[in-house]
Amino acid sequence: MPEHASAQNSCPEVTQWLLKDGFHRDLLSRIKLSTGDEGTGSCIVAIKIHLPKGLYVDPYELTSLNRHNITEALVIGDYVDLEVPEYLATETDVLVYMKPDPECDYCFRATLPLHCRYHQPAEIDGEISAITKSPEILVHCQKRLLSTECLEGTKIEEPCSRKNKQNCHWDSVKFQLVNQKLELQIPVGLKHHITLVCTGTLVTTILCASLILSALFKHGEFLLVQSPL
Numbered sequence: 001m002p003e004h005a006s007a008q009n010s011c012p013e014v015t016q017w018l019l020k021d022g023f024h025r026d027l028l029s030r031i032k033l034s035t036g037d038e039g040t041g042s043c044i045v046a047i048k049i050h051l052p053k054g055l056y057v058d059p060y061e062l063t064s065l066n067r068h069n070i071t072e073a074l075v076i077g078d079y080v081d082l083e084v085p086e087y088l089a090t091e092t093d094v095l096v097y098m099k100p101d102p103e104c105d106y107c108f109r110a111t112l113p114l115h116c117r118y119h120q121p122a123e124i125d126g127e128i129s130a131i132t133k134s135p136e137i138l139v140h141c142q143k144r145l146l147s148t149e150c151l152e153g154t155k156i157e158e159p160c161s162r163k164n165k166q167n168c169h170w171d172s173v174k175f176q177l178v179n180q181k182l183e184l185q186i187p188v189g190l191k192h193h194i195t196l197v198c199t200g201t202l203v204t205t206i207l208c209a210s211l212i213l214s215a216l217f218k219h220g221e222f223l224l225v226q227s228p229l
Helices: 038-042 059-067 191-219
Strands: 013-019 024-032 044-051 072-076 092-097 107-116 127-131 136-140 151-159 167-173 183-187
Touching (some): 044 107
Antiparallel strands (some): 044 136, 151 167
């Protein structure tokens, strides 16, 4: 994991924002290479996001976004179960391929849709925090643009792109994290509400089923079919 405190001023700057509210959020990431070299146009930049168990990405949504050239991202590792709750889930790594930012020189940006998993009910507070880990920055350039002080020293093999699954040799880059780790507040139920919620759900289900059966017997037409035996 990159040591942000040891990164030099010439190393890339990383800024991240959480957009939207509720269970469905967007993680916006921007990287400024800070090289001042026009050769950055030949670079491929990616950010590897480490998601805790309480967050996940939808692979089907990522496929749709990639098809519309909005977000290019690849889930690394295991299959993502969309329905499993937080306490049964595993952490997920997502490799997001970034695009040049037209609003910033030598910058790249990408947006990754995030979704919150359901958590177990809490004792008191109706919210639980999910904290994202520090990302990893990967750069693949035709020529070396970053100083050796900004490089981790080892090459990392990851897919060149979502379409091209062939591995490229990426430089793992030290960086300066402009803002702190991101923290999401996820609303959860309260344990002392379990009896009330279960009772209300059961009563509502029985009432709706009774109304449907009553309407069927009152207005429905039934055809008696005799057995040929």
